[in-house]
Amino acid sequence: MLRPALAPLILAAVLAAGPALAQTAPAPATPAPTPAYGRTITLAEAKTVVAAAEAEARKQGWTMVIVVVEPNGALVMSEKMDGxxxxxxxxxxxxxxxxxxxxxxxxxxxEAVKGGTLNSIFSGAMAIEGGELLIIDGKIAGAVGASGGSGAQDGQVARAGAAALK
Structure with missing residues (x-):
């Protein structure tokens, strides 16, 4: 028979051991090292990016806004497709x-928001697919953003634009 005086101690021990027995989520993967900033994207290169992104959007039957910015976020080019x-x-x-x-x-x-490892409001970051880096000579020359469809569609269009520089 259990003494009443020991019951609180046993309860405390069981509660303390609970977290150790609980399943824990795997640690998030360490992100790949990000490239350094390089030179600024030119207008001619931005036009190439936008043309490739627009071609992908048209091929899929989507209408999009496609934006290219410099490494500091300054606007280089913006295109809004009709509709x-x-x-x-x-x-x-x-x-x-x-x-x-x-x-x-x-x-x-x-992905970080979905995985619960990042608050959805992170210093103004847009936590939805559709923004891609523009890499030239292994360094960041700018970025492209696309919007108009679902996140997956926006991402597909932005990646097509970014791939035009490779």
């Missing part, structure tokens, strides 16, 4: 700025 909703102007720009400012695609933040 794209007005709200996509700001979203595409913010996706491009997020990628440039944080040196990673916006999908990184989306």
């Amino acid at each position: 794209t909703q007005y709200g996509s102007n700001d979203v595409a720009r913010r996706k491009a700025e997020t990628s440039a400012n944080f040196r990673r695609p916006t999908s990184y933040f989306q």
